[in-house]
Amino acid sequence: MKILLLIGDITIGGGAERVVINLANALFELKYDVKIFSFYKQGQDIAYELNENIKIDYLYHKSKTDVKKEKPLYKLYYKHYESYILKQKYKDIDVMIFNNCPHFPFFKNKNTKYINFIHMSFKKYRKRNNYFDALVILSNKQIEQWKKYHKNVWVIPNFLSCKSLQNANLCNKNIxxxxxxxxxxxxxxxxxxxIWKMVQKKEVYKDWTLTIVGDGELKKTIEQKIKAYELENSVILKPFTKEIEKEYLQASIYAMTSLYEGFPMVLVEVSSYGVPLVSFDINTGPSDIIENKKSGFLIEDGNFQEFADKICLLMDNENLRKQMGQNAKEKIQNEFSKEIIMQKWIKLINS
Structure with a gap:
């Protein structure tokens, strides 16, 4: 069976791109004929490890921004053009899985199954999901919402691609x-x-550090805020790294303050190293992964003081960190293993 995984730009190196590569590798291991199709190419190469036998096709060898600049009528014309290209080029594909990109199969091949794997909630595109034969969402919280727009909705969360053989020791004074x-x-x-400014008001926490790993356009603004709050000695900014395991192993607490998420894969990954979690309880994502007061803490969204208090509680109590971290690891192993999740994908693909 031939499967094509489609995504906006596989070279960006974000969470959705990692999920696509993990899924491609897993399908290949199960003897499917897998290929990736990327509409754009902003970077020179992909950020994550892909099986060398899996080919990537690019529609444009440039960023989405550059394509839009060159093609003024992009929104009116090129979405349909892209769909037509896909129909003509991939007539022998059995299953197309669209990932986190606002592209739709306006033109379809009769023998191809079209699946939309929704990593985020693209509200303005909801009605266009009728072009697909099935929708895949990440959270049980979303299912009633999406059933209003499609009759064939599947809940398949992301899986942990590699089982961690190590645990963070949780003694490092690092978040x-x-x-x-x-x-x-x-x-x-x-x-x-x-929130970190609130934590650092107490002298007892001055020897703790907050490490933020990532890159992007907001970095300078973040640096300016750190300087304005005089937190330069306790906040460490590190660039994106492929060797993220080293950072997980050095952490004693993981903090997630996202405004919204589809399915925060980072929580699954860091949990596998036995690290306790603190996260805002946003609409979807964290509550599927964190068992409140058991594997970490879910905080009312926007309650900075409560978030700071729970971080302090974990900083004060190493035994609590270890117990919650162990609970987090066990939940991930029981619910998000590759074997369990891929059984769901196989069932959908063969349905």
């Missing part, structure tokens, strides 16, 4: 947060700095 520093601050790093 970690990871993500792209996008201009709209989707990861909420600016409010994380506000």
């Amino acid at each position: 970690l947060s990871v993500g792209r520093m996008a201009l709209e601050d989707q990861k909420g790093f600016l409010r994380l700095i506000d």
Whole structure:
């Protein structure tokens, strides 16, 4: 069976791109004939490890921004043009899985199954999901919402691609947060700095550090806020790294302050190293992964003081960190293993 995974730009190196590569590798291991199609190419190469036998096709060898600049009528014309190209070029594909990109199969091949794997909630495109044979969403919280727009909705969360053989020792006085520093601050790093300022008011926590790993257009603004709050000695900014395991192993607490998420894969990954979690309880994502007061803390969205208090509680109590971290690891192993999740994909593909 031939499967084509489609995404906006596989070279960006974000969470959705990692999920696509993990899914491609897993399908290939199950003997499917897999290929990736990327509409754009902003970077020179992909950020994550892809099986060398899996080919990537690019429609444009440039960024989406550059394509739009060159083609003034892009929105009116090229979406349909792209769909037509896909129909003509991939007539022998059995299943197309669209990932996190506002492209739709306006033109379709009769023998191809079209699946939309929704990583985020693209509200303005909801009605266009009728072009697909099935929708895949990441959270049970979303299912009633999406059933209003499609009769064939599947809940398939992302899986943990590699089982961790190590645990963080949870003795390092370091709190970690990871993500792209996008201009709209989707990861909420600016409010994380506000929370850290509250924590650092207490002398007892002066020897703790907050490490933020990521790159993006917002980085300079984040740096300016750190300087304005005089937190330069306790906040460490590190660039994106492929060796993220090293950062997980150095963390004693993971903090997530995102404004919104589809399915925060980073919480699954860091949990596998036995790190306790603190996150705002936004609409979807964290509550699927964190068991409140068992594997971490879910905080009312926007309650900075409560977030700071729970971080302090974990900083004060190493035994609590270890117990919550162990609970987090066990939940991930039981619910988000590759074997369990891929059974769901196989069932959908063969349905």
